[in-house]
Amino acid sequence: MTNLLEVQNIHTFIGQFHILEGVSVDVLQGSITVLLGRNGAGKTTTLKSVMGLTPPSQGQILFAGEPLQGRRSYDIAAMGIGFVPEHRAIFRDLSVAENLKIAERCKGDLARKEEFIFGLFPDLKRLIKLPGTKLSGGQQQMLAIARALVPDNKLLLIDEPSEGLAPVLIEQMITAIQQLAANTTVLLVEQNFVVASKLAERYVIIEEGRSVKKGLMAELVNDQETIHRYLGAA
Amino acid sequence: MQSTIPPTETGREALRLFKENRGPLAMLLALILFPFFVALLDGQGPTAVLNNEIGNARFLQGLLIEIFILAIYALSYDLILGITGLLSFGHAMFFAVGAYLTGIAFKSFGWGVGPTLAAVIVAGIVQALLFGLVLPRVKGITFALVTLGFASVFEIIVKSNEMVAYTGADVGLQGVVVPAAWLNTSNERFRLYLIVLFFTFFVYLVYRRFVDSPTGRVCIATRExxxxxxxxxxxxxYFKLTALILSSITAAMAGFFHTVHQPIVSPAVAGLGWTVAALLMILMGGIGTLSGALVGAAIFRLLQFYLERWFGGNATFLIGLVYVLLVMFVPYGVVGTWQARRLDIQRGRERLLRLLHLRP
Known part of the structure; x- marks a missing residue:
């Protein structure tokens, strides 16, 4: 299998702060890879660097062999990368239907994907006319992911999908991400280790702006020392 | 008895359009009939309106034309600020370019209505492109200040003594004569009233369609x-530029009608105060609601007119007081607050009807 995304030793500054000091991540085509690490380690900044929101000053990012540096975020999105930011980044002034419709890259995208999306998130079909302001936190998170599924994205970057969700919704979210991963490669950031271990096949641990360890998730779950050392969780 | 004839596709579409716009259509019809109603109350016949006879009907048509022009101007500001989220302090320039260009074209160049209108539209596009030059580089308050800079340069130019032959400098452009008799506000008041009314209605419908279009939705998303x-x-x-161009052409058209209706162009329409007027109108009506711009324009002009009539020199203070009270107690504007509280208002009305035993 080939790498769909290759992040090679990137350094990113936000203002004068050196946030990423050498992060390398390989995402295999068709896989789910998770970025793990403590708060403030640089996981979200890595996703934002891929999207061109915080462009790296050194290193290289390749998507399907194409370099992403120097491209604007709208160009990167148009190449087939969907980003689901944390904090349920929907458009609250638009209805559920409008939030989905706005994500169309080609005419008819939504019509083609409707069945798949509403199959993953049946609640959204019921709430289709409701404005974003009236949705609960979980519904907003589902809408944010559903929106990234409307166009034909090759890669989905999902930041903290389980953040602030009730346990029953987390299970629903895990099932949804597993189903969508059948067609799309996923790179996600997840603080909840249990969720991460259920979802991902591969992991990359980021510590103080550096990628320090990577491998198969199946091996990590049995490696208590690494979990304690880098994630502080059992 | 229900009709057994199935409606055709065109018929269904027309019916849907009618249902969607029945509010604005009812308002349009009421405003067409309004001068006749006033004439009847005044003891004049309906022909008084058509014959342009002196009276309250003619006077109120003049006042309403001013309100419609303000409404077009306020709508144009609502599109860029309320819908797209672009704070511009130079919006007065969009209006003033249309007003001055019309005056200069009629008075100094002797152009007809057609070429003048074409020039106003072209100028509207050009000035939007000028603002668009800075769009990718500056955002938020910086964009507001840069646009204020553009508008200030324009104001200095129209007030400069070098331009006195064209713009009238500090005194303003005076004695503009509209070259078309059918557009003359003194002799053809009802015709001008209808033209400006229909144009306002047209702009409102186009803007609503724009907001509901995919482009409009991206503008809303950009604002958010x-x-x-x-x-x-x-x-x-590109989406912000599209909104700017549409807004600029609309404001320039408002400026065109302003000069046609009041053949004096004061340099005040090029100043910051005129931008603030647009802001006040959409704040009072409800920012980002479009219909709020129409309501805000009516409140703005009627307050100004009646308070000045009743209180003379003290009116400015009272107008300011009313603005402060409106912002304090109706913070989302008349339409905005109504939309936000529609459910509460509906529940309150039902409770009242139950109390009065008019509903079980």
Whole structure:
């Protein structure tokens, strides 16, 4: 299998702060890879660097062999990368239907994907006319992911999908991400280790702006020392 | 008895359009009939309106034309600020370019209505492109200040003594004569009233369609969070520019009608105060609601007119007081607050009807 995304030793500054000091991540085509690490380690900044929101000053990012540096975020999105930011980044002034419709890259995208999306998130079909302001936190998170599924994205970057969700919704979210991963490669950031271990096949641990360890998730779950050392969780 | 004839596709579409716009259509019809109603109350016949006879009907048509022009101007500001989220302090320039260009074209160049209108539209596009030059580079308050800079330069030019032959400098452009008799506000008041009314209605419908279109939805998304809109693959610059061009042409058209109706162009329409007037109108009506711009324009002009009539020199203070009270107690504007509280108002009305035993 080939790498769909290759992040090679990137350094990113936000203002004068050196946030990423050498992060390398390989995402295999068709896989789910998770970025793990403590708060403030640089996981979200890595996703934002891929999207061109915080462009790296050194290193290289390749998507399907194409370099992403120097491209604007709208160009990167148009190449087939969907980003689901944390904090349920929907458009609250638009209805559920409008939030989905706005994500169309080609005419008819939504019509083609409707069945798949509403199959993953049946609640959204019921709430289709409701404005974003009236949705609960979980519904907003589902809408944010559903929106990234409307166009034909090759890669989905999902930041903290389980953040602030009730346990029953987390299970629903895990099932949804597993189903969508059948067609799309996923790179996600997840603080909840249990969720991460259920979802991902591969992991990359980021510590103080550096990628320090990577491998198969199946091996990590049995490696208590690494979990304690880098994630502080059992 | 229900009709057994199935409606055709065209018929269904017309019916849907009618149902969607029945409010504005009813308002349009009421405003067409309004001068006749006033004439009847005044003891004049309906022909008084058609014959342009002196009276309250003619006077109120003049006042309403001013309100319609303000409404077109306020709508244009609502599109860029309320819908797209672009704070411009130079919006007065969009209006003033249309007003001055019309005056200069009629008075100094002797142009007819057609070429003048074409020039106003072209000028509207050009000035929007000028603002668009800075769009990718500056955002938020910086954009507001840069646009204020553009408008200030324009104001200095129209007030400069070098331009006195064209703009009238500090005194303003005076004695403009509209070259078309059918557009003359003194002799053809009802015709001008209808033209400006229909144009206002047209602009309102076009804007509503724009807001409901895919482009309009991206404008709303840009207002809410530009970064998120870009992450979906939209180069928001083009959407902001589209809104600016549409807004600029509309404001310039408002300026055109302003000069046609009041053949004096004061340099005040090029100043910051005129931009603030647009802001006040949409704040009072409800920012981002479009219909709020129409309501705000009516409140703005009627307050100004009646308070000045009743209190003379003290009116300015009272107008200011009313603005402060409106912002304090109706913070989302008349339409905005109504939309936000529609459910509460509906529940309150039902409770009242139950109390009065008019509903079980």
């Amino acid at each position: 969070n530009e970064g998120r809109a870009q992450m979906l693959g939209y180069n928001t610059f």
